[in-house]
Amino acid sequence: MSDPTTPIPCTLIRGDGIGPEIVDATLQVLDALNAPFAWQEHPAGLEAIKTCGDPLPQETLEAMRTTGLALKAPLTTPVGGGFRSVNVRLREELKLFANVRPGLSMLPDWKFQDVDIVLIRENTGGFYVGVEHFIPVGDDPRAVAEASGFMTREGCRRLARFAFEYTLAANRRKITVVHKANILKMLTGLFLEAVQEVGREYEGRVVLEDRIVDACAMQLVLNPSQFDVMLTPNMFGDILSDEIAGIIGGLGLAPGGNIGERAAMFEAVHGSAPDIAGQGKANPTAIMLAAAMMMEHCSLHAMAKRLRAAIHLTLQDKRTRTGDLGGPLNTAGFAKAVVANLA
Ligand code: NAI
Numbered sequence: 001m002s003d004p005t006t007p008i009p010c011t012l013i014r015g016d017g018i019g020p021e022i023v024d025a026t027l028q029v030l031d032a033l034n035a036p037f038a039w040q041e042h043p044a045g046l047e048a049i050k051t052c053g054d055p056l057p058q059e060t061l062e063a064m065r066t067t068g069l070a071l072k073a074p075l076t077t078p079v080g081g082g083f084r085s086v087n088v089r090l091r092e093e094l095k096l097f098a099n100v101r102p103g104l105s106m107l108p109d110w111k112f113q114d115v116d117i118v119l120i121r122e123n124t125g126g127f128y129v130g131v132e133h134f135i136p137v138g139d140d141p142r143a144v145a146e147a148s149g150f151m152t153r154e155g156c157r158r159l160a161r162f163a164f165e166y167t168l169a170a171n172r173r174k175i176t177v178v179h180k181a182n183i184l185k186m187l188t189g190l191f192l193e194a195v196q197e198v199g200r201e202y203e204g205r206v207v208l209e210d211r212i213v214d215a216c217a218m219q220l221v222l223n224p225s226q227f228d229v230m231l232t233p234n235m236f237g238d239i240l241s242d243e244i245a246g247i248i249g250g251l252g253l254a255p256g257g258n259i260g261e262r263a264a265m266f267e268a269v270h271g272s273a274p275d276i277a278g279q280g281k282a283n284p285t286a287i288m289l290a291a292a293m294m295m296e297h298c299s300l301h302a303m304a305k306r307l308r309a310a311i312h313l314t315l316q317d318k319r320t321r322t323g324d325l326g327g328p329l330n331t332a333g334f335a336k337a338v339v340a341n342l343a
Contacts, residue, residue, distance in 0.1 A: 007038040008298055011064045015073025016045040017272025018282035018331075023073050025284035025335035026291055029310075032339045033303055035295065040067060044086055045075035045272075056086045061093055070265040071294060073287060074272040084130055090265060091123045096258035097155065098162045099123040099237060100293070101269055103244035103254060106315045107325065110249045112224055117244055118170070119230040120163045121237025122191065123258060125150050128234045149187045151233070156194030162259070163195075163231045164202045174207040174228040175199070178216050178236050191233050217243060241269055252283030252324045253315075255290035257297065264297050266290040280330045283322040285311060288338065310341040 014020045030037065042060040049055050055075070064070050077085040090096070099121040105113050127149040137143030167175055177196075181189040192210060199208040211219070213236045220227065220240065224247050232240060245254035251270035258265040268286030276282055288311055295304035314320045320337040321327025329337060 007036050009067045010037040011067045011070040012039045012041045013044045013072040016076040017274045017277035019073030021331045022282050022284035022287045025331045026288050028335045029338050055083050056089055068263040072265050072267045076272045094263040096260040097123055098259045101241040101256040103248045107249045112247050114225045115248055117227045119241045121232050122159050122234045126234030151187050151190050153194050156191050160195040160198035167206050167229050172228050176230045177210045178213050178232040180213050250324055253285050255286050257293045266294040281323050282331050283324050284331050310338045313341040314338045
């Protein structure tokens with residue numbers, strides 16, 4: 001347990017779209033908790049292009065390397081062309097090899113109950129390495145598209161070890177490793193093989209089962225409470241964690257932590273939601289829960305527990321929810337309600 005008064009330097013990225021709104025709401029709650037984070041704010045994303053001509057300025061990256069800790073709001077990535085995802089670059093540059101995405105039932109009136117899944121996603125490899133190109137044919141310069149995915153046995157083993165240790169530390173019992181080793185026999189076959197190798201060291205302590213990704217997606221919507229910890233390659237985890245977010249009530253409720261050996265970055269699973277940006281109606285729950293994960297990462301367990309309890313209490317009552325969950329509150333109103341519910 002850390003001393004809750006010792007300042008902890010932490011990089012803060014307000015992000016794009018709804019980012020600044022949900023960050024403001026979160027800071028309000030963290031202030032009420034006297035959270036000891038000493039914020040160092042740095043630009044990234046569209047804002048950084050305007051001010052520095054680069055969506056990921058070197059100075060921002062260096063600041064994150066120095067603090068080793070960041071709370072980051074969503075960053076916009078252009079579709080089809082334009083600059084490479086800053087989120088993906090940050091995960092690569094800071095070697096944040098594990099993406100931890102919990103999905104917990106919090107709404108008593110939602111269609112699924114008793115969901116408590118932690119999805120752990122391989123965060124720096126697979127198809128997201130950005131090695132792709134077009135092959136011209138005749139007068140069509142984009143006639144064929146080719147992409148490569150990468151997986152290393154060492155990287156998979158390190159992630160697997162992280163997942164097994166996480167499972168034990170969290171008093172969980174089962175890991176479901178997700179793959180498509182019937183088709184992507186090498187890329188996801190190596191992932192499966194490495195996880196099974198490491199899994200043998202944990203026999204008797206953690207149950208390891210495997211699922212093919214498509215069947216897994218179907219079983220998630222049929223019976224989500226059968227899953228405990230899920231361990232997935234990069235792209236499958238990206239997709240399945242949004243599915244899990246939907247299963248617990250929506251993207252507004254799903255936080256994530258990107259963990260490496262020297263740094264950790266906490267964020268919401270959702271994106272910058274340009275369709276509702278600037279309207280003050282975004283749900284800040286996901287990034288507030290990411291802040292609770294960050295507290296736990298910094299051993300501020302009592303403070304994280306208080307924050308989680310206040311968020312859960314606020315979500316129990318339909319009158320203190322944001323619009324995406326059918327409630328009447330805006331972003332600032334929700335923050336106020338969480339502060340009022342802090343024990
Ligand atoms: P999105 O997650 O931003 O939005 C999908 C839908 O969910 C939208 O209708 C949006 O209004 C709603 N939504 C998302 N978060 C919400 C919240 N907190 N409260 C209420 N409603 C919420 O996904 P989309 O539209 O595909 O992506 C927008 C941008 O975000 C893209 O540029 C994408 O690349 C980027 N993105 C960034 C991520 C990150 O920074 N980690 C993660 C995912 C996407």
